[in-house]
Amino acid sequence: xxxxxxxxxxxxxxxxxxxxxxxVMMLTYWDMRTKIPKKGVDQRxxxxxxxxxxxxxxxxxxxxxxxxxxxxxxxxxxxxxxxxECEETYHKSSKIPxxxxxxxxxxxxxxxxxxxxxxxxxxxxxxxxxxxxxVEYNKKFANYWGYEKNIYDALLHHFEPGITTEILDGIFPxxxxxxxxxxxxxxxxMDKPDPSILKGHFPKENQEAFTIEILKxxxxxxxxxxxxxxxxxxxxxxxxxxxxxxxxxxxxxxRMAVFGTIHExxxxxxxxxxxxxxxxxxxxxxxxxxxxxxxxxxxxxxISRSKGFWQNNYDLFKSYAPNHFQHVVLEDFYxxxxxxxxxxxxxxxxxxxxxxxxxxxxxxEKGLINGDFAVKDLPGLWNEKMVDYLGIEPSTDRExxxxxxxxxxxxxxYFPSYALGYMYAAQFHQTMSQELDIDKLLSSGNFKPIKEWxxxxxxxxxxxxxxLELVEDVTKEKLNAEHLIRYLTxxxxxxxxx
Amino acid sequence: xxxxxxxxxxxxxxxxxxxxxxxVMMLTYWDMRTKIPKKGVDQRxxxxxxxxxxxxxxxxxxxxxxxxxxxxxxxxxxxxxxxxECEETYHKSSKIPxxxxxxxxxxxxxxxxxxxxxxxxxxxxxxxxxxxxxVEYNKKFANYWGYEKNIYDALLHHFEPGITTEILDGIFPxxxxxxxxxxxxxxxxMDKPDPSILKGHFPKENQEAFTIEILKxxxxxxxxxxxxxxxxxxxxxxxxxxxxxxxxxxxxxxRMAVFGTIHExxxxxxxxxxxxxxxxxxxxxxxxxxxxxxxxxxxxxxISRSKGFWQNNYDLFKSYAPNHFQHVVLEDFYxxxxxxxxxxxxxxxxxxxxxxxxxxxxxxEKGLINGDFAVKDLPGLWNEKMVDYLGIEPSTDRExxxxxxxxxxxxxxYFPSYALGYMYAAQFHQTMSQELDIDKLLSSGNFKPIKEWxxxxxxxxxxxxxxLELVEDVTKEKLNAEHLIRYLTxxxxxxxxx
Numbered sequence: 002x003x004x005x006x007x008x009x010x011x012x013x014x015x016x017x018x019x020x021x022x023x024x025v026m027m028l029t030y031w032d033m034r035t036k037i038p039k040k041g042v043d044q045r046x047x048x049x050x051x052x053x054x055x056x057x058x059x060x061x062x063x064x065x066x067x068x069x070x071x072x073x074x075x076x077x078x079x080x081x082x083x084x085x086e087c088e089e090t091y092h093k094s095s096k097i098p099x100x101x102x103x104x105x106x107x108x109x110x111x112x113x114x115x116x117x118x119x120x121x122x123x124x125x126x127x128x129x130x131x132x133x134x135x136v137e138y139n140k141k142f143a144n145y146w147g148y149e150k151n152i153y154d155a156l157l158h159h160f161e162p163g164i165t166t167e168i169l170d171g172i173f174p175x176x177x178x179x180x181x182x183x184x185x186x187x188x189x190x191m192d193k194p195d196p197s198i199l200k201g202h203f204p205k206e207n208q209e210a211f212t213i214e215i216l217k218x219x220x221x222x223x224x225x226x227x228x229x230x231x232x233x234x235x236x237x238x239x240x241x242x243x244x245x246x247x248x249x250x251x252x253x254x255x256r257m258a259v260f261g262t263i264h265e266x267x268x269x270x271x272x273x274x275x276x277x278x279x280x281x282x283x284x285x286x287x288x289x290x291x292x293x294x295x296x297x298x299x300x301x302x303x304i305s306r307s308k309g310f311w312q313n314n315y316d317l318f319k320s321y322a323p324n325h326f327q328h329v330v331l332e333d334f335y336x337x338x339x340x341x342x343x344x345x346x347x348x349x350x351x352x353x354x355x356x357x358x359x360x361x362x363x364x365x366e367k368g369l370i371n372g373d374f375a376v377k378d379l380p381g382l383w384n385e386k387m388v389d390y391l392g393i394e395p396s397t398d399r400e401x402x403x404x405x406x407x408x409x410x411x412x413x414x415y416f417p418s419y420a421l422g423y424m425y426a427a428q429f430h431q432t433m434s435q436e437l438d439i440d441k442l443l444s445s446g447n448f449k450p451i452k453e454w455x456x457x458x459x460x461x462x463x464x465x466x467x468x469l470e471l472v473e474d475v476t477k478e479k480l481n482a483e484h485l486i487r488y489l490t491x492x493x494x495x496x497x498x499x
Numbered sequence: 500x501x502x503x504x505x506x507x508x509x510x511x512x513x514x515x516x517x518x519x520x521x522x523v524m525m526l527t528y529w530d531m532r533t534k535i536p537k538k539g540v541d542q543r544x545x546x547x548x549x550x551x552x553x554x555x556x557x558x559x560x561x562x563x564x565x566x567x568x569x570x571x572x573x574x575x576x577x578x579x580x581x582x583x584e585c586e587e588t589y590h591k592s593s594k595i596p597x598x599x600x601x602x603x604x605x606x607x608x609x610x611x612x613x614x615x616x617x618x619x620x621x622x623x624x625x626x627x628x629x630x631x632x633x634v635e636y637n638k639k640f641a642n643y644w645g646y647e648k649n650i651y652d653a654l655l656h657h658f659e660p661g662i663t664t665e666i667l668d669g670i671f672p673x674x675x676x677x678x679x680x681x682x683x684x685x686x687x688x689m690d691k692p693d694p695s696i697l698k699g700h701f702p703k704e705n706q707e708a709f710t711i712e713i714l715k716x717x718x719x720x721x722x723x724x725x726x727x728x729x730x731x732x733x734x735x736x737x738x739x740x741x742x743x744x745x746x747x748x749x750x751x752x753x754r755m756a757v758f759g760t761i762h763e764x765x766x767x768x769x770x771x772x773x774x775x776x777x778x779x780x781x782x783x784x785x786x787x788x789x790x791x792x793x794x795x796x797x798x799x800x801x802i803s804r805s806k807g808f809w810q811n812n813y814d815l816f817k818s819y820a821p822n823h824f825q826h827v828v829l830e831d832f833y834x835x836x837x838x839x840x841x842x843x844x845x846x847x848x849x850x851x852x853x854x855x856x857x858x859x860x861x862x863x864e865k866g867l868i869n870g871d872f873a874v875k876d877l878p879g880l881w882n883e884k885m886v887d888y889l890g891i892e893p894s895t896d897r898e899x900x901x902x903x904x905x906x907x908x909x910x911x912x913y914f915p916s917y918a919l920g921y922m923y924a925a926q927f928h929q930t931m932s933q934e935l936d937i938d939k940l941l942s943s944g945n946f947k948p949i950k951e952w953x954x955x956x957x958x959x960x961x962x963x964x965x966x967l968e969l970v971e972d973v974t975k976e977k978l979n980a981e982h983l984i985r986y987l988t989x990x991x992x993x994x995x996x997x
Contacts, residue, residue: 040720041723045522045737048519224536
C-alpha cells in the first residue's frame with residue numbers, strides 16, 4: 002500500500018511513452034488542419050500512419066498484456082483504471098484479425114474520398130458499394146467484440162459505454178413526441194422572432210476579438226491553449242496544458258463563429274480541468290463522446306443562448322459591430338438567435354429540432370447493422386423519416402443521406418452521443434440550478450462558480466468515472482430525458498409566447 | 500545492379516522510420532517556438548526528450564551497425580552516401596560513453612539558462628564555471644573523435660567537414676587585412692551615406708505583405724512552406740515540401756524583417772530544391788552549415804542589398820510605406836541600407852565588418868580548445884580583440900563576450916561557418932556572373948535563372964557532395980577568399996566614392 006511497485010513504475014514509463022506518441026500525433030493532426038502547406042500533406046500522411054502504427058503496437062503488445070495481467074487488481078486506483086482502459090483497447094484491437102483491420106483502414110480512407118465525390122455530385126450510388134462494405138465490417142467487428150442483446154450495442158459501447166439500444170429505445174420516443182408537440186405549437190405561434198435582424202456584415206477581426214473575450218469570461222485558459230481558424234472547427238488536446246480550439250468565421254452571419262467557438266470552448270474547458278494526477282495516463286481525457294458533448298452543448302446552448310448571458314454581453318457584442326444591432330433591442334436579439342425552423346442539414350439545425358436529426362440517424366444505423374434493410378434503401382428511408390420527423394423532404398441526397406462524414410469513416414454508433422450530450426447537459430443543468438442561481442450569475446457575468454461546479458462534479462474525473470456512473474453521481478438519478486424536455490418547453494414557451 | 504537488395508530495402512524502411520521521427524521532432528520544435536501556449540512547454544520538453552532518445556537509439560543501434568557493414572560498398576550511390584552519413588553519426592555518438600553524454604546534455608541545458616541570466620546581469624563570472632566545463636567536455640569529445648593536426652579541427656569537422664585550422668589560418672589574415680584596409684578608407688570617406696533617412700514607422704502588416712511579395716519573387720514556394728513570427732528568426736525543414744521560415748518585425752526599422760526574411764528565404768530555397776530522389780534519407784538537407792549560410796547570405800547581401808534589386812523593387816517597397824521614402828531617391832536609399840559602421844553586436848553588424856566578428860570568435864575558440872589560455876581570461880581577450888579588429892571596446896560583457904548563445908550550448912567550431920558562408924557565396928556569385936547577366940536579371944525582376952542556377956549547381960545535391968567538393972565542382976577552384984574581397988571592394992568603393 003502506498004509504495005509503488007516495480008511493475009507499476011514500468012507501467013508508468015510505458016504509459017508515458019504511449020502518451021508522448023499520442024501528443025505528437027495530436028500535434029501532427031492539428032498542424033495538418035491549421036498550418037501545413039499544401040504540398041507537405043503527402044509525406045505528413047505517411048508520418049501519421051507511422052505514429053498510428055507505433056501506438057497500435059504499444060496498445061497490443063505482449064508487454065501490455067503482461068501489465069494488464071499483473072496490475073488488474075492494483076491498489077492504486079489510477080493504475081487500476083488505467084489498466085481498465087488499456088484492457089478495453091487491447092481486447093478491441095486484438096480481437097480483430099490484423100489483415101482484416103488493415104483492409105478496413107484502407108477501405109475507410111478510400112470511402113471518405115468517394116463519399117466526398119458522391120456528396121459533391123449528389124449521387125448516392127457512387128458511395129453505396131463502399132457503405133455496404135463498411136456496414137459488413139462493422140457487423141463483423143460487433144460480433145468479434147460481443148454484445149448481450151442487440152448487435153448494435155457493441156458499436157454504441159465504443160462511443161458511449163453503458164448505453165444500449167434498450168436504453169435509447171426507452172428514451173427517444175418520449176423525447177421525440179415532446180419535441181414534435183412543441184414544434185407544432187411553435188409553428189402555430191403568432192409571435193415569432195425575426196431572424197432577419199441578425200443579418201449584416203461583421204468583420205472577422207471583430208468576431209475574433211469578441212469570441213476571445215467570451216472564451217476568457219467562461220474560463221478558457223489561453224496560457225493552456227490557443228484559437229485558430231479552420232474550415233471544420235474542432236477541439237484537440239495535446240496535453241491538459243495545451244488544449245487547442247479552432248473556429249470558422251462567416252462575415253455575413255456571426256452565429257457560426259460565436260456559438261461555434263463557445264461550443265469548442267466547452268469541450269476545451271473539460272480537457273483543461275481534468276485533474277493533474279491523471280496527466281499522461283489514458284484517463285486524462287473526457288470519459289465519453291456524450292459527456293464531452295454535454296459540456297460543449299451546455300456552454301453553447303444552455304449558457305450562451307440564454308437571456309442572462311446576453312443581458313451581460315450584448316453591449317460588448319454591439320461594441321464590436323458598430324454598424325449593426327444599434328437599434329435592435331436585447332429581447333428581439335435573444336429571440337432571433339433562438340429561432341426554431343425545421344431544416345435539412347444537421348449541423349445547421351436549431352436547438353429544438355437537432356435531436357430529431359439524431360434520432361433519424363439512430364434508427365437507420367440500428368436497422369442497417371441489424372440487417373433490417375439494405376444500404377440501397379437508405380436514401381428513400383432517410384427522406385421518409387425526414388418527412389415523418391421534421392415535415393420536410395430533401396430534394397437531393399446532398400442535403401439528405403450524404404450530408405454527414407461519419408458513415409464514410411465507418412463510424413456507426415457515434416450519432417446517439419450527440420443526443421445523449423443534450424440530455425446529459427440538461428440533467429446536469431438541473432442539478433446545478435439547485436446549487437447555484439445561474440441566471441443571476443450569468444446576468445452579472447460571473448462564470449466562475451459555474452466553471453468550478455463543472456470542474457468539481459465532472460471535469461476533474463476524466464475517465465475515472467464511466468458516463469452513466471458520472472451522471473448518477475452528479476444528479477443522483479439515472480439518465481432522464483425529462484430535464485431536457487422541461488428545459489426546452491420552458492425556453493420556447495417564453496420565446497414563442499406559447 | 501539496378502535491382503534493390505533485401506538489405507537495401509530494409510535499410511530504406513529504417514531510414515523512413517528515422518525520418519518520421521525527425522519530421523515530428525522538427526514540427527515539435529517549430530510549434531514550441533511559434534505557437535505553443537505557455538503552460539504547454541513543460542510536458543512538450545519531455546516529449547522532445549523522448550523523440551531525441553528514439554532517434555539516438557536508431558542512430559546507434561546494432562541494426563544500424565549491421566546496415567553500415569553490409570552496405571558500405573553498395574552500388575546505389577544514394578544508399579552508399581546515406582550509409583556514409585549514418586556511419587559518421589554512428590561513430591560520433593558511439594565514441595562518447597553514454598553516461599558522459601547524458602551529463603553533457605544536462606550541462607548544456609543548465610548552461611543556457613545560466614548564460615541568459617549572466618547576459619542579463621552582464622556578469623561573466625556566473626557563466627564562467629559552466630563554460631569551463633563545456634570547454635572541457637568539448638576537448639574530451641574532440642579527442643574521442645580524433646583529428647590530424649589540431650584538436651580544434653575535430654570540432655570544425657562537425658559543422659564544416661573538410662575545413663581545418665590550417666585552411667582558416669591561411670585565409671583569415673588576408674581577409675582581415677583587406678577588410679580593415681577598406682574600413683580605414685571608408686572611415687576617411689567624405690561621401691558617406693545617411694542612414695537617418697531609413698527611420699520611420701512601418702506597420703507590421705505592410706512589412707509582412709512586402710516580404711511575402713519578395714519571397715515569391717525569389718522563388719520561395721508558399722505551397723511548400725509558410726512564414727510565421729518569432730523572436731529569433733529561423734528556417735526549419737519538416738520535409739522538402741514543408742520548409743518553414745520565421746521572421747521578426749521592428750516597426751521602427753524595416754531592415755530587421757526585410758533582410759532577415761530574405762536571409763531565411765535563402766536557407767529555405769536550398770531545402771525546397773533538394774532533389775526529390777533524396778527525400779527521407781539523411782542526404783535531404785544542406786550539406787554543411789557554411790554552404791547553408793552561403794545561400795542565405797547570397798540572397799540577403801549579394802542580391803537584396805544590391806542596386807539592381809532595388810531598381811526593380813523600390814517602387815513596390817514605397818507603395819507599402821506610403822508615408823515615408825517618397826522623397827528619398829533610390830541611390831540614397833541603396834547607399835543607406837549599405838552603411839558600414841563598426842559595432843559591438845555580431846548579428847547587427849554590416850556586411851563588411853561581420854567577418855571580423857567571426858574571426859575574433861574563431862581565434863578565441865581555437866585558443867580555448869587548445870588550452871592556450873583559460874576561460875577566465877576570455878572577457879579581457881575579447882575586448883582587446885574588439886579594439887584590435889574593429890577599433891571599439893565594449894563597455895560591458897553583455898555587448899561583449901556574453902552576446903552569443905552558441906557557447907552556452909557547447910557549440911564550438913560553429914562560428915567559422917558564418918565567415919565561410921560569406922566566402923562561398925562570393926565565390927559562387929563570381930561563377931554565376933560568368934554565366935548570367937545578374938545585374939540585368941535583378942533590375943528586371945527576373946530571379947528565375949538565378950534560382951535555377953543555384954538549384955542546378957548547389958541545391959539539388961543536398962548532402963551528396965561535401966562542402967569543399969561542391970565549391971570545386973561549381974567554381975572549378977578551391978575555396979578562395981579573393982572573390983569576397985573583390986566583391987566587397989567593388990561594392991564599397993562605389994558606395995563610399997573611395
